[in-house]
Amino acid sequence: MSDPRVLWKAISARWIAAGAIAGFCMFDACAQDTCDTATQPQELMSCYQINFEKQQAELKRLLRKLQAVVAAADDSAGIDKKAVNGNLARAQTNWQRFIEQDCHAQFQFVGNGTARDGVELACLVRHYEQRIRELHQWAR
Template sequence: MHKLLTVLVCLLPLTAFAEAQDPCLTQRNTIEINACGQKQFEQSDRSLNQVYQSLLKKFSDKDTPDSQNSVIKQYLVNAQRAWVTFRENDCKAIYTYNEGGTIRTIAYLGCMTQHAAQRTKDLKEFSSSDQ
């Protein structure tokens, strides 16, 4: 029993340290709120990139001389580039609108995260509708 108690006492500071390192668990100030927003954006952007790359690969794997997969793939690439430009400009507008306040960074990151989540959903729907 004494050994178990010793182990638990040693582990408690480690869990507290881990929680302190995750800004999304505390969010006590603007810096932590922004760090959490950045973390959430990076996660959503990573997910988007995985789905997008998977979709491109899906059309690359099926390339044959008589298929339209290369045309579809090029449309997807063009659409993604246009979407990235749209997302950046849309979120920069939000950032600029909030430029005088401390909310500007989290508003920008929230915009970027929401757009990435929606685009991920759209690409997943496109992929699942493929015959």
């Protein structure tokens, strides 16, 4: 389901218009890490938003952990700690730019439907999940 048009058709009935997303969750589906049990558009959008916010916090935590791992690395190992941290920071900045552009392109591709915000948010969630998995491998 990588084609945004297919994704849009599959979920369009479940999304709501922009601006109607609640800033808090009052649904049982949001207490879970997945939004599979969400049945109403408001539930789904709220659930995705909450999961996205959790992922943002987890990503920040992992980046701090990686910086600590680099700082604690054995100096005799020949690791250029400054270069590692600089490359990590640049990679993160470039990754952020990439996902913003990628997800906004999917948002634009959907057109003027009410699903476009959901498509963009789902795209961000997928990218964050992948980046978190990658950083977990690094931070071991």
